[in-house]
Amino acid sequence: MKAIVLNGFGNVDQFSMNSFDIPAFQEHELLIAIKAAAFNPIDYQMRQGRRESLHMHSPILGREFAGIVIAAGKNTQGFQAGDEVIAAAGSKGSNGTYATHIALDYRMVAHKPASLSFSTATAIPASGLTALQTFRRMQPQQQDHIFITGGAGAVGSFLIKLLKAHHIDQLFTTAGNEQSSAALQELGLKPAQIIDYRQPDLTQQILAANGQRFFDWAVDIVGGSISETAAEVLGLNKNYADITFLGTERTRELLFDKGCHVLNISNYAYMAAGKVEWYGQNLQQLTALINDQIVTPPAVQVVGSLSADTVKQAHLLMENNQTYGRKLVMTMD
Template sequence: ADEILVRIRACAFNPIDFQMRRGLGESKLLTSHILGREFAGIVEDAGNSSFNIGDAVYAYAGSLGSNGTYATHIALPKALVAPIPVGFDFSQAASIPMVSLTALQCFERLMVKQEDSVFVAGGAGGVGKVLIALLKKSGVTKIVTTAGNKESRNKLMDLGLPEDDILDYRSPQLSGRLMDSNGGKYFDYAVDIVGGSMSEICSAVLKTFGVYADLAALTTEDCRNQLFDKAATVCNIANYAMAASGTQAGLSYYGEKLAYISTLLRERKIAPPEVISMGEFSAATVARAHQILEENAARGHKLVMSLPD
């Protein structure tokens, strides 16, 4: 009675999808052999919800639906779902939930002050761009990030970042160059959306008693040692955390935050991810999308698959 049935019209791909396929990451949460975490579609059975049959909706379903979102239909708790923002098509809407909810959780939990300095590792990706937009809108002026190509640099400058505060992540002596961009000082916050060797860069440029936000769960031992030596506060950001709480408040969190994200989009305080259409619903489409994600070749775009109407 608390669920609705949605005909999926578009679903987005995320790195967590191929990680779950490999048995990594959130695979322990899987309740269906069908992958896919987010979608946009049309309500076919509204149950006892306030939605109507035919409403266009979107959601981060996580592992809380009847199946993953690489499917024609999904039944899921009504609390997870929000109306698609006016003016957005299904492909655009499907690209929004996961990156925006993750960025919003990070922004709200860190509570960065306007005078604080922030290093965002991986700012050119979907989560990074939304987070930087939120930080800029809140008045934070010192945000330094990394990018790997001219297209990414231009998009970050479109968000209002000075060119000197966007560094190539392959630069030699990257830690020193990052601190030079911060006036020779350590950063108050380091946001790690990448992990691996970049986690060590984050811990190296973070001040003593600073805050390290871990969005990748891919820290190295060296990183963890540096964070401990600096008595850093570690803030783990996991989009599925509220769902894992198993409470009604945990479920309602997603629909409520997604409705707020719709407001931010409508007011142009954040922008939706740029979408690459991977084509129609098929196993071949899924395979191509996973290959692009595994090769880290999406360049900050969201890959989306369309389903027939």
């Protein structure tokens, strides 16, 4: 097995290519040849040694993939060698997904939509599960006005698709460049629903776009100072979905002072609670939505094939906010 290893916390120069034995698999696991892996912001946050690194159990990063089953443990169900699959492995596989192989509990795996390439399908698991959890737990109503930070990203675009599929159209979000704005308009948002976060008086610009009405929901996918803006545009006793855990102290003060309901979104929570089956079951529901053309997968950019240079480039693009509404992907060919 070939894999990209993180040799220590720090900058992107900490990555190198290494060779390992193909991982052994247990009776409840699948051995899978990874064909494509997607990059996520949590990857570079782990590399930097931030809070997310506490969940690391392998020096091989990467949390989602698309691939082909090589072998199935005797206690697995629904899978056999040759099946094309997708999964959000998180930190529960034999190793991360910057690798050619992984062993993973079959209950975390779903069959890949047949119409999608591996490089497109690998963008589904992490962002799709996050967006689906957010949508279901919000229980939004058609009359709700919703503000989303970073709507052009993979999670934001998935969530916008789910909302619009349920005829929830009072959606507003931010963008900082023409590419992201164009990506949001492709999702069906009007230019007036997309606010440039670089302009002054951002809070007032967002409220003006919403007809000087405070919002029923704010969904924070970015963190930092924009989370404060999200809290500022919320109404009294309204609702805040926190996907990042990167809000500031002022964000928390604003939410408390307005008596807002805070909804914490964490895919990891189900693993911590021992509900491993949640991942595979919800992935199957996502693939059904895609097969039925109710939603589409995120747009992707293939950065390159498996190499330390590909990983370095992807991390820098994410850190510098240069993904422009596309999920970054690495192939194993």
